[in-house]
Amino acid sequence: MPVYTSEALILRTYKLGEADRIVVFLTRDRGKKRGVAKGARRARSRYMGALEPMTRAGVAYYEREQRELVRLNYVEPSRSPMAAAGRTAGAEAADSVLGALGHAGYFAELIDEWAPEAHADERLYRLGSSMVDALAAGAPIDRLARYFEYWLLRLQGVYPGIKICAGCGGSLDQGAVMPPREHLFICRGCGPSGSGTPVSAEGMHFLAASASVAPEGLQALPLAASSARQLETAHRRLMNLHLEKELKSARVLREMRHTR
Ligand SMILES: [Zn+2]
Numbered sequence: 001m002p003v004y005t006s007e008a009l010i011l012r013t014y015k016l017g018e019a020d021r022i023v024v025f026l027t028r029d030r031g032k033k034r035g036v037a038k039g040a041r042r043a044r045s046r047y048m049g050a051l052e053p054m055t056r057a058g059v060a061y062y063e064r065e066q067r068e069l070v071r072l073n074y075v076e077p078s079r080s081p082m083a084a085a086g087r088t089a090g091a092e093a094a095d096s097v098l099g100a101l102g103h104a105g106y107f108a109e110l111i112d113e114w115a116p117e118a119h120a121d122e123r124l125y126r127l128g129s130s131m132v133d134a135l136a137a138g139a140p141i142d143r144l145a146r147y148f149e150y151w152l153l154r155l156q157g158v159y160p161g162i163k164i165c166a167g168c169g170g171s172l173d174q175g176a177v178m179p180p181r182e183h184l185f186i187c188r189g190c191g192p193s194g195s196g197t198p199v200s201a202e203g204m205h206f207l208a209a210s211a212s213v214a215p216e217g218l219q220a221l222p223l224a225a226s227s228a229r230q231l232e233t234a235h236r237r238l239m240n241l242h243l244e245k246e247l248k249s250a251r252v253l254r255e256m257r258h259t260r
Contacts, residue, residue: 002062002063005059005060006056007078008025008058008059009026009055009128010023010053010055010075011032011109012109013037018041019041020036020040023037023051024132026112026125028129029120031121032119033070033119034070035072036071049082052139054104054105054131055079056077056129057078058078059074060073075184076209079136080138081101086091091229100138100141102253105252106145107131110247127155131148134218140218142225143221146223146232147210148233150235151210154225159238160178160238162176165185165186165190168187168189170187172185172233173201175201176188177191177198178196178197185199200226202223202228203223
């Protein structure tokens, strides 16, 4: 049985039998894998705290011939969004930690949806890994989420142009509209008034800057809550089109916001 070691991102787990878990993880070098973590649900398991979504870890696993499921040997966490919890204190901080953990689940679910099985995607891995660092460092969560969606869709080659109106070729600097039932950006002049998803000038600037800024730079990139909501809606439309469904974690995050 060949043994592989790699750096990986934990995406999700589910129960297997009485005491075990199946772990879905994205390796840097060999793409997405599913592995059995023996005894992971026992009280003093060696996997304790290592299998939260978006934990970055060193993993070792065995591959078995003719089997899709690998056998995990160890998972050594190196960084986790839980680090945000130890760093801060107070009620506002507790809110931001909840936000970070909720979004860790959302990011992990999106990567899981988009990562092909057992096919290495170095750029997707690097994007996910940079999200772990940003979450652990307490990055502004709304901006980070819109940034992540933008890059994920861009890496899949499905993000529409953000510079030039698809209708008249004019600039989108002053804001844009994603028309109903279409998945591209047009200028306000070409947009049917009152319909579609508007994106403010600030939102378009945020997208343009996101193309060249690392997640650490998001702190200095302005994005008002109203602009963030517009981008969230536009991104949800793009993702629903390509995934042909809405993610459970995206719905949960929206409901969390409404109940505050
Ligand atoms: Zn136009």
